[in-house]
Amino acid sequence: MSQTLKFLGRGSAFNKSEVNNCAYFKKGSVLVIIDCGNGVLDAIKKSGIMKGVKKVYQIITHCHNDHVADLPAFFDYCNDELKIKPNLLNTISLQGGKVEKLGLKEGRDFKFVEPLSKNFKWVNVLLVPHAKDMDTCALEINFDNKKIFYSSDCSNIPFDIPNYDEYYLDCSESGNKIHMDIKKVKEIIKKNKIKKQQVFLMHIESQRMLDIAKEEGLKVVETVVSPERNKVQNIKKELKTEVSKENKKQKDNEK
Numbered sequence: 027m028s029q030t031l032k033f034l035g036r037g038s039a040f041n042k043s044e045v046n047n048c049a050y051f052k053k054g055s056v057l058v059i060i061d062c063g064n065g066v067l068d069a070i071k072k073s074g075i076m077k078g079v080k081k082v083y084q085i086i087t088h089c090h091n092d093h094v095a096d097l098p099a100f101f102d103y104c105n106d107e108l109k110i111k112p113n114l115l116n117t118i119s120l121q122g123g124k125v126e127k128l129g130l131k132e133g134r135d136f137k138f139v140e141p142l143s144k145n146f147k148w149v150n151v152l153l154v155p156h157a158k159d160m161d162t163c164a165l166e167i168n169f170d171n172k173k174i175f176y177s178s179d180c181s182n183i184p185f186d187i188p189n190y191d192e193y194y195l196d197c198s199e200s201g202n203k204i205h206m207d208i209k210k211v212k213e214i215i216k217k218n219k220i221k222k223q224q225v226f227l228m229h230i231e232s233q234r235m236l237d238i239a240k241e242e243g244l245k246v247v248e249t250v251v252s253p254e255r256n257k258v259q260n261i262k263k264e265l266k267t268e269v270s271k272e273n274k275k276q277k278d279n280e281k
């Protein structure tokens with residue numbers, strides 16, 4: 027089973043070698059993007075996903091930094107460079123002035139759109155527990171004739187989730203209290219009679235988590251710009267500057 031949602035990043039807050047978890051899907055000239063943490067704007071530019079986009083719907087599952095850090099810059103990019111006023115899904119996780127705290131203002135920087143409104147029927151929001159002071163929005167996505175469950179960051183899924191075509195589940199190596207660990211994920215798979223090939227793990231902390239997924243026969247989401255390609259590009263850049271420094275030195279010596 028192939029992965030319907032595309033990903034710009036799949037890293038957790040503490041994963042320094044991958045872009046923060048960020049999924050998206052495109053329908054014609056419409057882009058729907060889920061979360062916007064560290065590294066996302068760079069990945070957006072690198073991947074070229076904005077080509078042909080005329081309408082943007084941004085969903086924020088919750089306001090932890092690894093899900094909102096790049097949001098103000100992305101909205102600036104939409105408004106100033108692309109001349110698109112982004113739409114922001116008005117979910118419960120944004121209540122209490124959280125958007126304003128990021129320096130964003132409705133009308134000036136974005137327009138609110140209500141979940142399941144006339145213009146936006148793809149996504150239904152389901153509240154799930156996460157941190158002590160913060161619940162998060164799991165998402166039920168109807169796209170490309172598929173019914174998709176997206177856990178966002180959660181410590182548990184306290185209701186049944188049978189009959190989805192694909193499941194995107196966050197999974198933490200350490201099994202801390204605010205994220206599901208592999209044991210919890212396996213419980214949920216069993217309880218809801220989900221097939222392993224329907225599951226895609228995301229919000230990955232480390233290389234070790236990739237190994238655990240492999241041992242369990244579970245897939246991890248793939249990203250459009252691979253972490254390896256990013257690394258290779260960075261190494262090439264470093265090499266280039268080293269080489270040009272060397273060349274300069276040589277020329278200076280020849281003088």
Ligand SMILES: [Zn+2]
Pocket residue numbers: 088090156179
């Ligand atoms: Zn979180």
Ligand SMILES: [Zn+2]
Pocket residue numbers: 038039090092093179229
């Ligand atoms: Zn997170």
